Amino acid sequence: MRILITGAAGFLGSHLCDHLLKDGHEVIGMDNFVTGSPDNIAHLADNDNFSFYRRDVSEYIFVPGKVDAILHFASPASPNPQSKSGYFNLPIQTMKAGALGTHNCLGLARAQNARFLLASTSEIYGDPEVHPQVETYTGNVDPIGTRAVYDEAKRFAESLTMAYHRSHNVNTSIVRIFNTYGPRLDLEDGRALPNMIKQALLGQPLTVYGDGSQTRSFCYVDDLIDGIVKLLYSEEHFPVNMGNPHERTILQFAETINKVTGNTAGITYVDARSARDPQRRRPDITRAQTILNWEPKVSLEEGLLRSIPYFKQKLGLA
Amino acid sequence: MRILITGAAGFLGSHLCDHLLKDGHEVIGMDNFVTGSPDNIAHLADNDNFSFYRRDVSEYIFVPGKVDAILHFASPASPNPQSKSGYFNLPIQTMKAGALGTHNCLGLARAQNARFLLASTSEIYGDPEVHPQVETYTGNVDPIGTRAVYDEAKRFAESLTMAYHRSHNVNTSIVRIFNTYGPRLDLEDGRALPNMIKQALLGQPLTVYGDGSQTRSFCYVDDLIDGIVKLLYSEEHFPVNMGNPHERTILQFAETINKVTGNTAGITYVDARSARDPQRRRPDITRAQTILNWEPKVSLEEGLLRSIPYFKQKLGLA
Numbered sequence: 001m002r003i004l005i006t007g008a009a010g011f012l013g014s015h016l017c018d019h020l021l022k023d024g025h026e027v028i029g030m031d032n033f034v035t036g037s038p039d040n041i042a043h044l045a046d047n048d049n050f051s052f053y054r055r056d057v058s059e060y061i062f063v064p065g066k067v068d069a070i071l072h073f074a075s076p077a078s079p080n081p082q083s084k085s086g087y088f089n090l091p092i093q094t095m096k097a098g099a100l101g102t103h104n105c106l107g108l109a110r111a112q113n114a115r116f117l118l119a120s121t122s123e124i125y126g127d128p129e130v131h132p133q134v135e136t137y138t139g140n141v142d143p144i145g146t147r148a149v150y151d152e153a154k155r156f157a158e159s160l161t162m163a164y165h166r167s168h169n170v171n172t173s174i175v176r177i178f179n180t181y182g183p184r185l186d187l188e189d190g191r192a193l194p195n196m197i198k199q200a201l202l203g204q205p206l207t208v209y210g211d212g213s214q215t216r217s218f219c220y221v222d223d224l225i226d227g228i229v230k231l232l233y234s235e236e237h238f239p240v241n242m243g244n245p246h247e248r249t250i251l252q253f254a255e256t257i258n259k260v261t262g263n264t265a266g267i268t269y270v271d272a273r274s275a276r277d278p279q280r281r282r283p284d285i286t287r288a289q290t291i292l293n294w295e296p297k298v299s300l301e302e303g304l305l306r307s308i309p310y311f312k313q314k315l316g317l318a
Numbered sequence: 319m320r321i322l323i324t325g326a327a328g329f330l331g332s333h334l335c336d337h338l339l340k341d342g343h344e345v346i347g348m349d350n351f352v353t354g355s356p357d358n359i360a361h362l363a364d365n366d367n368f369s370f371y372r373r374d375v376s377e378y379i380f381v382p383g384k385v386d387a388i389l390h391f392a393s394p395a396s397p398n399p400q401s402k403s404g405y406f407n408l409p410i411q412t413m414k415a416g417a418l419g420t421h422n423c424l425g426l427a428r429a430q431n432a433r434f435l436l437a438s439t440s441e442i443y444g445d446p447e448v449h450p451q452v453e454t455y456t457g458n459v460d461p462i463g464t465r466a467v468y469d470e471a472k473r474f475a476e477s478l479t480m481a482y483h484r485s486h487n488v489n490t491s492i493v494r495i496f497n498t499y500g501p502r503l504d505l506e507d508g509r510a511l512p513n514m515i516k517q518a519l520l521g522q523p524l525t526v527y528g529d530g531s532q533t534r535s536f537c538y539v540d541d542l543i544d545g546i547v548k549l550l551y552s553e554e555h556f557p558v559n560m561g562n563p564h565e566r567t568i569l570q571f572a573e574t575i576n577k578v579t580g581n582t583a584g585i586t587y588v589d590a591r592s593a594r595d596p597q598r599r600r601p602d603i604t605r606a607q608t609i610l611n612w613e614p615k616v617s618l619e620e621g622l623l624r625s626i627p628y629f630k631q632k633l634g635l636a
Binding site for chain 2: 091
C-alpha cells in the first residue's frame, strides 16, 4: 500500500512509519514540526520507500499519486501547561488539526477511496465516571474547559469520521489511544511517567503528587503500534480502545522506575496539582481483544529497559 | 451597530434581524438557503438598514466595511429524520457550519474587534442525566451517534469560541438555546410542538408517543430573542442557558393545543419512537436571571395564540 501518515515526525507517527515500512509499504510522511521533531524521522532519509512533505494538515493535504490509506496522527497532544508544544499553548492549532485537518484527510480518503484511520484519544472520556472506560461510555468533558481544545477537537473528529463513513461510505476507523510510552516520547510531555523517568535518570528523587494513590495505565509503544496496524488492516469502523489495562498507582510506577534505573534518591511527595487531572484512567480493551485479537505483551519493566537508552541519550547521559 | 447575522433566513435568525433593526442597528444577513427560507426575510427587502448576502458560511464570510457584532446562527437544527433540511440528512454540512463556519466567524470577529455571539444549543447536554440542566453540567453525548453531527459540532464551536476569547481576547458570548416555537418555525421541524400544532389546525387527532409522560419546555420566540439581544449587549463570556423552565408533559401540551385551537379530534397514542429522543429537557435559567435579568414572560396559551395565524397561513387555512 501507499500510506500517508500525518504527524509523521511525532512520537507515535514516527513509530508507525517504521512499522509500516518494515511491513513493505510505501510511506508518505507529513508534519509541520510544530510538535514533531525532524530527529524522529532522520533515520528514514535514505529510505527509498519513504517520502516527506513539510505541511500544515489544517491548510492543505494533497499529495500526488495514488494513496491507499491515510493515518491522521497530526495534533499537539501534550497536556503539560508548561510545554510550548502542548495543547494548552496551542489551543487553536489543536482545534484546527482536529477539525480542519480531519476534514482534509477525509476529503482525500473519499477522493482516493482510501482506508482512513483517526488517532483519537482516551481524553474524549474526559474525567471519567465509569471504570474501566468502555467504548460506549459517553464521557465527561466540559466543552468550555481549557482541556476542551484537545478533547472536543477529537470528539468532533470522531463524529466527522463517522459522518463520512455513513454518508459517503468512506472506509474509516478510529483508535482511542490511552497513555503510551517508549523511545521518542518527549520527556517534557508533562505526564507522570516521562517526568519520573527523567528524574530517575538524573538521580533525583521522583516527584509524586498527593499520596500517589491516583492510578494510571501505560502501554509500551511497540504494543500500541502493533494494535493500530492490526486495526488498519481490519474492516472495523467503530472506535476501538487501545492501551494497557494493567492499572497501577503512581507510587507503584515510581517504585518500579527507581528499581529499573537503579535510582536511590527515593520519592518526594508534593501537594496534588490544581490542574484537573483525571484521578483514574484505564481502558477496557475487550473490543480490541475480540475483533483484532490484540492485547499488550510488554511488561512495564521490559518497556522501561527498552526505553532507557533513548532517554539517556536525550539527556546527554549516553 | 453594524451587525452580521449568519443563518439570517432561518427561524431564529430572521427574528433577530427584525429585533435588531427595530433597535436601530444596521443588519447584514447571510444565508445559503439550505435550511432557511427567503420567505422569512422577504419583508425586509425594502429596509435600507438591511442588506443580504447569499453565502455558505463554511466557505467564506468576508463582508465589506466595519462589522461591530457577529451572531452565528447558521446551521441545520431540525432533528426530524424525515426532513430534508434536518441535520440527519445534512450531517457533513452541519459539522462544517459548526466548525468551519464558527472558525470563519471568529476570524472575522478578531479582525474587526467585533462582539461575537454563538448560537449553541441544549443538545450539547445530549440525553441529560441531570435535571434541570445547569451550564456546568458536562452532558451525555455519544460522539459517534447519529445525533452527534449536531451535538458535537456545537460543542466544538463552544470550545473554539472560548479558545478565541482566551487566546486572542475576542469579545465572545455563547447562548445555549432550548426548544423554541413561534411564527416562522418550520412545521416539518420534527419536534413535538410543531407536529401537534399542525395536526390540531388540520383537525386531526394529535400524535402522542408512548404514554405522553415525557416532558418538554418550549419558549416563545419573542422571549428568546429578547434574551439573546440582552446577552449581545452584555459583557458576558461564559455560556448562558435560555429557554422556558416551565416543564410540562407532552400530554399537557397536547391538551393545551387542542383547547387553544378548538380541535375536537382528541389524541392518538402510538408506540414510543425508536429514535433516542431525550426523555426530559429543562433549562436552569438562574444565570440568565442573575446576569441579564431575563426570564420568559409569554405563557404557552398566549404564545400559541400569537403563532396560530402564521401556521394557518402556511397550511393554506387563512
